[in-house]
Amino acid sequence: MLASLASVFSLMVSTLLMMVGFGLQSYVIPVRSVAENWSTLTVSVIATGYTVGFTLSCVVTPKFVLRVGHVRVFTALITLLSIAILLCGLIVDWRAWIVFRAIAGFAISGSYLVIESWLNERVTNENRGLLFSLYLITTMVGTIGGQYMVPLGDPTNTSLFMLCSVLFSLALLPTALSSSPMPAPPAQAKFDIPALFRRSPVAVVGGFLAGALSGAWLNLGGVFTQKIGLSTAEGATLLASLLTGSALSQIPIGRLSDKIDRRIVMVGCGIVGVISCLVMSASIGSQPAVLYIIAAFVGSVLFPIYALNVAHANDLAKPNEYVETSSGLMITYGLGTISGPLMVGPVMDRFGPAALFLVLAVYFALYGGYAAWRILRREQHKGLVVKTDFQATSVMPTPGPDVTSPAAQQAAQEPLIDDDTVPAWENPRP
Template identity: 75%
Template sequence: MLASLASILSLMLSTLLMMVAFGLQSYVVPVRAVAEGWSTQTISMIATGYTIGFTLSCVVTPKFVLLVGHVRVFVALITLLAIAILLCALAVDWRAWMLFRGISGFAISGSYLIIESWLNERVTNENRGSVFSIYLITTMVGTIGGQYLVPLGDPSNTSLFILCGIIFSVALLPTALTSSPLPAPPTQARFNVPALYRRSPVAVVGAFLAGALSGAWLNLGGVFTQRTGLSTAEGATLLASVLIGSALSQIPIGRASDRMDRRLVMVACGAVGTVSCLVMAMVSGGPAALLYVVAAFVGSVIFPIYALNVAHANDRAQPDEYVEVSSGMMIVYGFGTISGPLMVGPIMDRFGPGSLFAVLAVYFALYGAYAAWRISRREENDGLVAKTDFQAMAAQPLGADAAAAALQPDAPAEDVLEDTTTPEWRQP
């Protein structure tokens, strides 16, 4: 265990610094956009640029890694992250920001992909859970820490943008200078979404809705905090509450889904999400402490449901199909994240910030209702469906874990289950 940790220490330090900058960036951008007087629909267009870049990277980045290797691509991507946020400070125009945020989404997605594929190669079956727990704690601590840097500066000037660029640049140093062994050359993965849908409709539809939910919240949650009158410190606490709620719930949800039909757990998560979001819509503008508590309940299901759908899809796949399944799920999730801000932004403009949670409640209701309908259409046959073990995933879905599996060295098909494509249940 100690040897494994020593081999990834520099990578973990780079990850921590990258996530601090990411947390700062993800909060300061919407705060500045609101300060510029841009409409929520305009801000949602900027967010769409980010999600398009994020999804595109999941397909393109493995090709670059295949050509020049993990470290060079990682250095290039972190450099792009620093450039993108500094360009946002130089050109304050929503059309330019849409492009800059697209670059940022592309770079952060590729960075996650490389980090997680690197980790997957360094761990063993015996220490996989412990190492990934450390990694996922690192990502959560970094993100929350970055969000709490916003109250220390003034988003209306360039200082926080420059600070974010500096932190991204510093994040390069530990990995660029590491003497640890580098990952082996990668392979490519295929994906076939129509075939995936035929195998598990509830997994594909659920992944799309999970993407819409997380895409809307991650890109417009900061707008909600500003337009409901919360201070930057209170807004950071609200965003942190969602992450903490997710961190606390994923293991119980995963274990419950291992012991019963996963679709029943999907129905329950849909119900919890619907009720929590309706309550949040009704109390928006109320006491900050109440918002924190309700936000934690929203977070308890808004991020874990993607892992739930990936686990269900893997249940119905052969071991040598896991990479293809995970890649297809990632693409569906990515399209969901693109649709979320586009749908929610205009509604928030017309009906106010609380309508964000009203729309999320509709998404959760659709998620649970579709799972319930699929139960009525096809019974779970535990005698034929061998469930995969769950691993908790990031409180804030990084979205690139599936593509990370494609960056593993060639392995025999019978080894895939154990070594390279563990299910998405891996954290919080």
């Protein structure tokens, strides 16, 4: 086990530094935007640039990795991250920031791919749980740590932007200088969203709504904290509280969904999300400690729900469809992250910061409501459900499936199993 940890030590250090930079930039960007008196709609448009770049990278980055390899691509992407955040500090114009944030979104998404590809090369069935738990803890600690760096500087000048660039550059060193073997080239992952929808509409619709929820919060949560009068330290604590709630709830939610119909768990998450968001909206002006507790409840369902959709879709997929399923869901999620800020921004401009959680409550209601509707429409049970294991996700879901592991590549090449020999699925059209 110690040998396994040693083999990914440099990778974890790179991940930690990158996520510290990610947490810092994800908070300093909205804080600086508010300081520039840009409207929430303008901030939403800037955020859309980020999500468009993030989604585009899901498709494009694997092609670059095939051509030049993981390390060279990772080096280029981290360089782009450093350049993008420096340009945000040098050219403070919202139109330019759309482009800079698109570059950052493209780079961070591709960096996730490289890091997780490398990690998947090092794991085995015996240490997978430990190493991925360590990875999730690393991403969480790094993100929260980066958010708490904002109060240490002044977002109205270039100091925090420069610090963020330094962190990204430092993240390159451990991986670039590592002597560990390079990951195998990824398999080409295709996606067919219409076919995925026919197989599992609740996974596709839920994945889109999960993207809208996380996209709205990740890009406008910092604006919310500033608009309601929290200090940067208090705002960082509120953001950290939401992430902490997510970290604590992912495994219990996943284990529950492994035992019962995942769609029932989706309905429950939707109900918790609606109630907690409505309470948060009504609690603006309360003591910060009250807001932190409510934010933890919001976070307990905001990020884990995407993993529910992935697990449910894989339950209904054959082994040779896992890569295609995960790719299609990631694109669906990306489209949701694009729409989320664009929908929420104008509403916040019109009705104030409390409207953020009112819109999130609507998204949660749609999420849970659609899952409930699909439960009512399911066909009679024809046998036992064959479930895949639930796997928790990091702060931002990864830009693609594990397409680099030998198992994934073999599954992608396996012929379809004869329909007469496959187990009867619980819900042929859930």
